[in-house]
Amino acid sequence: MFNSFGNILRVSTFGESHGVAIGGVIDGFPAGVTIDFDAVQKELDRRKPGQSKIVTQRKEPDTVEFLSGIFDGKSTGMPIGFVIKNTNQKSKDYNHNTNVYRPSHADYTYDKKYGIRDYRGGGRTSARETANWVVAGALAKQLLAHISINAFTSSVGDIFIDKPYQDLDFSKTESNIVRCPDEKSAEQMIDKIKEIRKAGDTIGGTITCVAQNVPVGLGEPIFHKLHAELGKAMLSINAVKGFEFGSGFCGAKMQGSEHNDIFNPDGTTQSNLSGGIQGGISNGMDIYFRVAFKPVATIMQNQQTINSEGEATEIQGKGRHDPCVVPRAVPVVEALTALVLADFYLMDKTRKVL
Amino acid sequence: MFNSFGNILRVSTFGESHGVAIGGVIDGFPAGVTIDFDAVQKELDRRKPGQSKIVTQRKEPDTVEFLSGIFDGKSTGMPIGFVIKNTNQKSKDYNHNTNVYRPSHADYTYDKKYGIRDYRGGGRTSARETANWVVAGALAKQLLAHISINAFTSSVGDIFIDKPYQDLDFSKTESNIVRCPDEKSAEQMIDKIKEIRKAGDTIGGTITCVAQNVPVGLGEPIFHKLHAELGKAMLSINAVKGFEFGSGFCGAKMQGSEHNDIFNPDGTTQSNLSGGIQGGISNGMDIYFRVAFKPVATIMQNQQTINSEGEATEIQGKGRHDPCVVPRAVPVVEALTALVLADFYLMDKTRKVL
Amino acid sequence: MFNSFGNILRVSTFGESHGVAIGGVIDGFPAGVTIDFDAVQKELDRRKPGQSKIVTQRKEPDTVEFLSGIFDGKSTGMPIGFVIKNTNQKSKDYNHNTNVYRPSHADYTYDKKYGIRDYRGGGRTSARETANWVVAGALAKQLLAHISINAFTSSVGDIFIDKPYQDLDFSKTESNIVRCPDEKSAEQMIDKIKEIRKAGDTIGGTITCVAQNVPVGLGEPIFHKLHAELGKAMLSINAVKGFEFGSGFCGAKMQGSEHNDIFNPDGTTQSNLSGGIQGGISNGMDIYFRVAFKPVATIMQNQQTINSEGEATEIQGKGRHDPCVVPRAVPVVEALTALVLADFYLMDKTRKVL
């Protein structure tokens, strides 16, 4: 219940950033899907630390090992177990923080809730967990080969792409280290992150994600609306503070006569302020949404804080951390999107008896 | 799976707007809670149609009948069954729309997904379902008597309250029909809605919700983060397009050095951009979030559309509909917040063995 | 979680024997199934009290009202809400037992667990709940129209049918009031129950159930084995003490060389000691199992017992109770079998991608 995601396609994960390994069980993956192992590893490589100058300089190969559920290159319908070993466990980096609560981290809440806390690198709360999601999401993408899912960095700080997503060429997202398909914005974002890093600070940003060729009918009407599950998924990513789809918060300022999407005879719509979802169910138009990430809480500056005894202390800014989480979060957003869509895709098979 | 909400405290609902009744089963409600029936009905009355000039003029008494799970005025630990009869089923109002797809409604997606559709008033997709949630949420509030949950209208169109929530007096929310605790803004909002209604149009808005006195430790670290479940709940409400908590989308423009919440010696924090949640778990500070509602899709203007044969047709603007959904959605936001918190409150009892 | 049954097709029920009504929500029922209401009521009539001389003489019409999820005679894919009103609530019959613990009933355990108990007629623990299951099971049967499910009374006390089920004509099950398709045994069973009732006592028995034309492939390999879910379902029925399928407890005395079912070229097997299930998955052969019911705990004799203060007291044998639960449990066994099979039928649709 606590560490599982999905209904039919259910991923149950485990692992702390400085334990032996992270990993999980992917259950409900249908039989007969040919697995492209390189494609999985490629997704992990997009997320891994040390990949560029503007992300953390930790080194982790992040190699996934599949332990079950795949035979002769195909899924068997049995659960897919996997592990990613932690090779770069510099726990001693963290020894000075054993009873110190880092500001805007989960140290305090974990300690209060569980009465015990793995203080090494955030333990379970580390964004290292998202590598598990990328593995599962990469498999989900292979199940949904007909759907294309493209996430990209749409803002860093106050630098925004000033074009609608329709004017972007998603094939350029991977052409720069900030993962922004608009080259001019990308340059500005990279400069901004370098400047922020030099100042020992961090900065927030947003990711936009577009899912295309989604069939009509994915989603459920009341409590498992497609956008509600997408929102829950995105809000599960470390540092996320907001989610909007279609017209989003702007839609709240509009009038019905301008917001309604008028149908074409073939069931497509002339505008798509609905964001490809009506009544919680995909309508075949592009699904698009935006996710807000706060600035990383670990900064390279000294901060006043308290320890578990309630004593004032100072925490020093050191270690190897991301000045901006957004570039590495792009494949995570895609992975969770794929998992949500795959779950609904399987669920939908049960809703009509032919 | 499809029509249930919650894990330990699980609400399973049913019902269409123009069927015999709506209702549900509230399972996992603990034994021994004294039930205040009037308080439940009072919440329903806040949501019901016809309550003021700026909401739909349909008349529904929305009287809840409890069928089980309560004995001698106390919860017994058994499932609480309830129904709300539909008394105002003017189905004939809808007969002209049997095979017409209303723009930005769920008619099209339902028809494609299920191959059959209850076309009377939206059927299951009607926001009438939210009356079920208000019943369950009212009971959850009684379980969490120590927590206070206050939602209010924070914007209508481009009229926003220009104060932080700390400067508002929540006791004034019910003093006006738009449910805005800031009197000046309330007046402007009411005027705006009247103007919009007169034009046969509709308008969007936002609701802000604040939960206070939430104990430290509610929430789970990975897939059931407190804010992720709150987000999912809010995105389940009809017409919602976005959710943000704490610093939200603004936080995505900020730097870590300004965004971090510095601790006081007692574990409280000096600022609260975290929105009362760190690492998915409540930290004892106020939880606050904002929900964006699009304008209601049913407008009192004629619109071009198609029918199920893909033929162009015109839909006429008539019937009794809300020009702005926000005032009636305020108790719905509170109800779902209470359900999410109550679920985590019960879940938390299992996480530590004393 | 507590009052729900099934995974894809999930039934959530509520209700006490002497409350206003019992009922439930049937979720996940696919769209497009034509509903035969008479068939549902007919199943309820097979379970209802007062139907013959050898069952309780309470009178309850047990009329089901469907509140949602069915439109123009077809299922819509939306949750099917239903209620059965309690019309014969002679609570005063039970007033003398308010704090007395009846032997081998659940009075004591409920009181200890919940700290509160609806003492009227067993409250939630009453077998009245099984009427809910019969409603849901009757719909599941309609979903699985190609599968035939036949349960029957196979023993009462020490009177057993002395034939294999293959030699029985299931069309005769309803021809006598004990629901035994073997006429000679039926007579003996009826006489036995009449004799027991006259003595103010009760007696146990067994029900055998046979499901035929089940397609190959229903069931899951590890924790949701078809027979494990059937067993759980049967053990959920009041008074059940045991479950065996295929060779059952006799199989535990056998050797592999005599127990193995040898294949025919078409995949059928020459013998069927497996009971139609291999590795938790149906193999297309008949599924058959046997369920043991203890004698009803309420007897028409005075018994020594205690009250909630731990004081010795005497409970008097009066009221209207079943001398043998088995005849009325036959439709309940069929209903739960149908629900389990329907759930697996829907689940199976998600296991292979074509």
Add this chain to the structure above:
Amino acid sequence: MFNSFGNILRVSTFGESHGVAIGGVIDGFPAGVTIDFDAVQKELDRRKPGQSKIVTQRKEPDTVEFLSGIFDGKSTGMPIGFVIKNTNQKSKDYNHNTNVYRPSHADYTYDKKYGIRDYRGGGRTSARETANWVVAGALAKQLLAHISINAFTSSVGDIFIDKPYQDLDFSKTESNIVRCPDEKSAEQMIDKIKEIRKAGDTIGGTITCVAQNVPVGLGEPIFHKLHAELGKAMLSINAVKGFEFGSGFCGAKMQGSEHNDIFNPDGTTQSNLSGGIQGGISNGMDIYFRVAFKPVATIMQNQQTINSEGEATEIQGKGRHDPCVVPRAVPVVEALTALVLADFYLMDKTRKVL
């Protein structure tokens, strides 16, 4: 859904007998429990192959590695990931059977259901999976340190212990290789199994399990009755054909006046035909049940069978298999019992608000 067990304490497993490893995720295990690693390994050793003359002579060290969720020797409340490597993967033993369906195995049903099958040693259907359960169950036992759970071999073929469990000394169960606490019966059982093995055959048997010091109140009233979940758990074990608790199938022959358990003033009962469970909830008396195992399907004799093309073929009896599964299944029965009780123990914490 498919490979998970439990509600609050949920175990999700993976792995095939001849893959890289088996393992799983134990989620919902509460924080703060001191973990005895040796005790876990000791349970695995009771289950492992090669431990005595009367079990399979395969050699597997079955060493468990914990990957997460335990820190400084205590559970942290985070999911506990674990793996057991497969070191003895003689897949070539199985190459001759790639498309042959072994009688009374799951080869046929898997192939039909999934369209693909890991034919090496049964793949996922192998009883090797039960090693995962023993790991999880050993942890559950540590959570329930106050409860004692004792399973033992109560029959092999037609050799039964002829004493009630109350007359047995459970400390003697491990004193012989068949795990029967009655020395005389144990000798006879061992002789019987040796004789059967010499004949190249296999034989069935039963295991009885007794749980003592279970607190009053574990279990749920309707669909999660304690005995229903125990039954489901037992029926999940490979080769199990039946389950009975308390009076079981014998109870079906009895009368209410002899079957009812009369209370003592302290709430205990004079007899315990209820088997420690009333209305699905533990009453504080001993919980006892019996599980029937069929003879192992793999025999050392040649058998006629078919292949996936439906052609007649002969399967040869070779390999290293158990002549009787019961001795090695004793720790498996205990493990699942512990898991069920632990799940209900945690669930019960949510049922009453103090």
